[in-house]
Amino acid sequence: MADAKQTATLSFDGKTLELPMLSPTAGPDVIDIRKLYAQGGVFTFDPGFTSTASCQSTITFIDGDKGELLYRGYPIDQLAEKSHFLEVCYLLLYGELPTAEEQEDFESRITNHTMVHEQMHNFFRGFRRDAHPMATMVGVVGAMSAFYHDSTDINDPYQREVASIRLIAKMPTIAAMAYKYSIGQPFVYPRNDLDYASNFLRMCFSVPAEDYEVNPILSRAMDRIFTLHADHEQNASTSTVRLAGSSGANPFACIAAGIACLWGPAHGGANEAALNMLREIGSVDRIPEYIKRAKDKNDPFRLMGFGHRVYKNFDPRARVMKQSADEVLDLLGVHDNPTLQVAKELEKIALNDDYFIEKKLYPNVDFYSGIILDAIGFPTSMFTPIFALSRTVGWIAQWKEMIGDPTQKIGRPRQLYVGKTMRDYVDVEKR
Numbered sequence: 001m002a003d004a005k006q007t008a009t010l011s012f013d014g015k016t017l018e019l020p021m022l023s024p025t026a027g028p029d030v031i032d033i034r035k036l037y038a039q040g041g042v043f044t045f046d047p048g049f050t051s052t053a054s055c056q057s058t059i060t061f062i063d064g065d066k067g068e069l070l071y072r073g074y075p076i077d078q079l080a081e082k083s084h085f086l087e088v089c090y091l092l093l094y095g096e097l098p099t100a101e102e103q104e105d106f107e108s109r110i111t112n113h114t115m116v117h118e119q120m121h122n123f124f125r126g127f128r129r130d131a132h133p134m135a136t137m138v139g140v141v142g143a144m145s146a147f148y149h150d151s152t153d154i155n156d157p158y159q160r161e162v163a164s165i166r167l168i169a170k171m172p173t174i175a176a177m178a179y180k181y182s183i184g185q186p187f188v189y190p191r192n193d194l195d196y197a198s199n200f201l202r203m204c205f206s207v208p209a210e211d212y213e214v215n216p217i218l219s220r221a222m223d224r225i226f227t228l229h230a231d232h233e234q235n236a237s238t239s240t241v242r243l244a245g246s247s248g249a250n251p252f253a254c255i256a257a258g259i260a261c262l263w264g265p266a267h268g269g270a271n272e273a274a275l276n277m278l279r280e281i282g283s284v285d286r287i288p289e290y291i292k293r294a295k296d297k298n299d300p301f302r303l304m305g306f307g308h309r310v311y312k313n314f315d316p317r318a319r320v321m322k323q324s325a326d327e328v329l330d331l332l333g334v335h336d337n338p339t340l341q342v343a344k345e346l347e348k349i350a351l352n353d354d355y356f357i358e359k360k361l362y363p364n365v366d367f368y369s370g371i372i373l374d375a376i377g378f379p380t381s382m383f384t385p386i387f388a389l390s391r392t393v394g395w396i397a398q399w400k401e402m403i404g405d406p407t408q409k410i411g412r413p414r415q416l417y418v419g420k421t422m423r424d425y426v427d428v429e430k431r
């Protein structure tokens with residue numbers, strides 16, 4: 001736990017409390033209110049946790065004003081350019097970049113766990129044939145605890161490690177199977193001679209009648225998407241995983257809870273919504289109409305892919321994503337993609353509009369990712385499953401950190417009750 005170097009004084013109702021202030025290695029100081037109720041008899045009120053640190057963590061740091069994102073201290077743009085997803089997984093899980101030997105060992109452990117239990121195929125077949133892949137993933141990942149009993153004891157470090165490797169290794173297989181099932185094609189088994197991203201692309205796009213040649217530029221773009229989404233400190237789905245895990249639930253159940261939370265359009269579902277919106281706008285001349293709607297207080301419409309709870313500057317992931325979108329479309333020889341044109345123009349107009357400037361609304365990671373995924377060949381229904389598979393390592397790293405934290409307690413928020421006070425039951429004939 002960070003050291004308390006100074007205190008904050010809180011006075012109310014004739015009482016004065018000295019609250020310890022904790023200094024982080026980066027970011028704002030934190031007022032420690034853990035003893036506030038015991039000493040002062042009051043709660044704090046912070047729906048949406050806008051001013052509340054729910055835990056201490058060493059994994060990811062975001063400076064929303066500067067537009068900075070660090071995994072274990074390393075800037076995301078350096079990792080996106082120089083590293084690759086499995087190395088980033090190692091970094092997030094174990095805290096340091098691996099040596100060549102550690103990397104080889106880690107990658108071989110992941111590669112050797114990519115197949116799912118054969119009986120899980122039957123589980124998939126229980127879903128309606130056109131089920132959304134996210135619906136299938138929530139169910140199947142939760143069901144992993146029924147298949148892998150030998151890695152559900154959270155008090156055994158070895159079992160925690162095995163569960164982590166299994167989840168990272170099997171998630172691409174599960175996401176690809178959910179996709180194949182939704183389009184009525186046979187499941188494709190993983191291949192150990194392919195890297196993580198290429199293997200995923202092949203499991204999604206190969207069919208028994210024709211193999212899929214993985215283009216290295218597309219697999220690099222895919223790998224980058226995984227890296228850019230790998231972790232993002234205490235966001236809604238990660239906090240969901242931590243909260244579920246705080247009761248001692250098994251890791252598969254916790255990650256399924258994270259997937260469920262990610263599905264919402266204000267979180268992971270935004271990439272699907274952003275591409276749908278760009279398509280709906282359709283042409284550059286219709287942009288002003290949509291900007292007007294986004295600014296209208298009486299219209300619930302929002303520019304999807306814009307704004308972020310933490311970033312009040314450019315989302316650093318959006319910069320890399322934009323560059324990747326250019327590379328992928330260039331490779332595919334798409335020079336007049338109307339969706340990309342709308343995206344670029346919309347970005348330009350919004351960044352110069354007073355409403356967006358005042359509210360510090362910048363493009364987020366989801367603004368460009370959909371264009372890349374669409375160009376690779378994914379339908380919008382696969383965008384959030386791909387986010388879920390990328391974020392799995394972050395969820396696991398955060399879950400493991402929580403389990404190993406001696407200050408960890410079951411998450412149990414309190415409330416500001418504004419309902420009726422105690423009253424007597426009224427018999428039905430008197431109501």
Ligand code: ACO
Nearest residue numbers: 266267268270294302303304305306307308309359364366
């Ligand atoms: N378009 C138009 N106005 C917006 C937008 C937007 N995309 N985002 C926020 N605003 C406005 C709000 O109307 C509000 O205005 P007000 O102060 O006049 O009431 C103000 O900006 C602040 O917005 P909040 O919703 O209070 O900000 P919050 O931090 O709660 O929300 C969120 C952040 C949910 C991401 C929001 O910006 C949004 O809905 N964006 C669109 C969805 C999206 O792209 N989500 C992806 C997030 S990134 C991720 O999950 C990987």
